[in-house]
Amino acid sequence: MTAASxxxxxxxxxxxxxxxxxxxxxxxxxxxxxAVLGVSDRTxxxxxxxxxxLANLRVVGMTDDRRPGGGSWIVRLGxxxxxxxxxxxxxxxxxxTVYVAVASGGTEVVCGVLDGDGxxxxxxxxxxxxxxxxxHCLLRSFHHGPLGRVQRIDALTPEQEAALRPPPxxxxxxxxxxxxxxxxxxxxxxxxxxxxxxxxxxxTGQSESAVRRRLERLRSAGVLHYTVQFDHEQLGHGFRxxxxxxxxxxxxxxxxxxxxxxxxxxxxxxxxxxxNVVVSAHFATHGELYAYLISGIRGVEGIGRVExxxxxxxxxxxxxx
Numbered sequence: 001m002t003a004a005s006x007x008x009x010x011x012x013x014x015x016x017x018x019x020x021x022x023x024x025x026x027x028x029x030x031x032x033x034x035a036v037l038g039v040s041d042r043t044x045x046x047x048x049x050x051x052x053x054l055a056n057l058r059v060v061g062m063t064d065d066r067r068p069g070g071g072s073w074i075v076r077l078g079x080x081x082x083x084x085x086x087x088x089x090x091x092x093x094x095x096x097t098v099y100v101a102v103a104s105g106g107t108e109v110v111c112g113v114l115d116g117d118g119x120x121x122x123x124x125x126x127x128x129x130x131x132x133x134x135x136h137c138l139l140r141s142f143h144h145g146p147l148g149r150v151q152r153i154d155a156l157t158p159e160q161e162a163a164l165r166p167p168p169x170x171x172x173x174x175x176x177x178x179x180x181x182x183x184x185x186x187x188x189x190x191x192x193x194x195x196x197x198x199x200x201x202x203x204t205g206q207s208e209s210a211v212r213r214r215l216e217r218l219r220s221a222g223v224l225h226y227t228v229q230f231d232h233e234q235l236g237h238g239f240r241x242x243x244x245x246x247x248x249x250x251x252x253x254x255x256x257x258x259x260x261x262x263x264x265x266x267x268x269x270x271x272x273x274x275x276n277v278v279v280s281a282h283f284a285t286h287g288e289l290y291a292y293l294i295s296g297i298r299g300v301e302g303i304g305r306v307e308x309x310x311x312x313x314x315x316x317x318x319x320x321x
Contacts, residue, residue, distance in 0.1 A: 011055065014039065016155035018047050019057070019228060023153065024164045026059040026193050026226025027215070036163045055230040058317075061189025062227050071137055072098075074271060074278055077109040077124065078132035084109050085313075087129050092316035098190065100316040103242060103309045110242060110309070136271035136278065142256035167220065178223075181206060185214055186224065193226045229317055238284045240314075243297070244275035244307040251302025252276065258300050264292055275307060 011019075014037070021033045030048065031041040051057040079087055084102050088109045092100045099112035113121070125133050156164075181204050188195055188203050197208040204211060218224035247255045252270050259268040259279055267280040283289045289308075297303060 011051075013155060014043075015047060015051060016153050017160075018044060018051065019230065020153040020155050021160075021164050022057075022059055022226075022228045024156075024161060025166050026061075026228060028164060033164070036160050051230065057228070057230045059193035060191075060227050060229060061186060061193040062225050063186050063190075063223055071114075073113045073121065074136045074138060074269075075111050075113055075121065075124065076132075076134040076136075077111070077130050078134075079107055079109060080129055080131055081107075083129040087127075088313070088315045097316060100314075101311045102313040102315065103311050105310070106312060108309065110311075134273065136273045136275070139270045139272065140256070141267070141269040142260040182214060182218065185211065186218070189224070238282075240280060240282050240311040241289060242309040242311060243279040243281060244309065245277040245279065245297075245303050246275055246305040247277045248302045248304065249276075255300055255302045259297070262292075262296060264288075264296065275305075277303075 017037055018033065021028060021036065029041075030044040034041040034044045037044070048057070077087065084106050088100050088102050088111075091097050091109065091111050096114050097111050098114060099110075101110050102108070103110050121133070121135050124130060184204050185200060188200055197211050200206075200211045200215075201208050204214075206214070215224070245255070255277060256268050256270055259265050259277070262281070264281040264283060265279055266282060267278075269278055270276060271278055281289075281292070283292065293306065293308070297306060
């Protein structure tokens with residue numbers, strides 16, 4: 001009997017190293033990653049495309065958007081019986097939704113909405129399929145460590161991490177007005193964070209060198225960062241929950257940064273509303289979730305009420321949670 005091909009096996013060490021490399025720098029070239037990992041750029045490219053198929057790998061450009069008049073919302077929609085699945089599919093087809101999931105036993109839809117004028121939220125409240133609406137404006141997402149995003153894989157050596165790490169991003173500088181071409185560029189990166197410069201040049205009408213400079217400026221200003229999305233089941237993280245937390249205002253920043261450092265957590269943000277922190281976390285078993293609830297999360301000072309919401313089906317994801 002011949003040995004199984006790694007192309008058809010579950011994720012191996014090289015796959016994990018590639019995933020971690022992309023977590024460090026989502027736009028790192030295949031040649032740069034290959035040089036650090038000691039393999040050819042063709043091998044890296046082949047493994048990347050394999051992971052896109054095997055684990056639904058995606059690199060997404062994310063923005064820290066603090067412009068006046070704009071906003072990102074996480075919306076919880078309580079649904080009438082048997083309506084959640086069809087409502088989620090309908091919302092996923094909208095261009096202004098970046099995340100849609102069915103949760104809480106199939107009676108709730110959670111979606112991320114880009115909404116500058118409130119019209120989308122008004123339409124949702126008038127839908128006959130929806131029994132309740134809870135809208136939470138995203139105030140601040142929390143990052144941990146020098147990567148700017150949670151690093152959940154330990155496949156690289158410290159030397160390899162250092163070789164792949166881009167220069168640190170600076171603060172975003174508060175609310176500013178961006179050129180329209182930057183908005184077009186950022187929208188393209190939300191769909192594909194590794195879109196080639198030629199493609200980004202075509203959608204923006206800019207030269208490749210101009211696009212490269214804009215990318216560097218947006219990232220160094222802290223406006224743009226990259227996140228890696230993939231099916232966590234491939235790493236033994238079998239299911240996902242959203243945790244809605246009530247946190248004392250004086251502890252918001254501390255709690256957010258502390259939770260972002262937990263290995264179970266892939267997203268943490270401060271939002272408006274009674275539940276003022278939302279967390280997305282992955283677990284292999286319900287026993288792991290139980291242990292996290294009674295020890296991991298309860299060990300963080302400032303957290304009051306905790307509500308858990310199981311994610312049953314992810315319908316769309318261009319962004320967190």
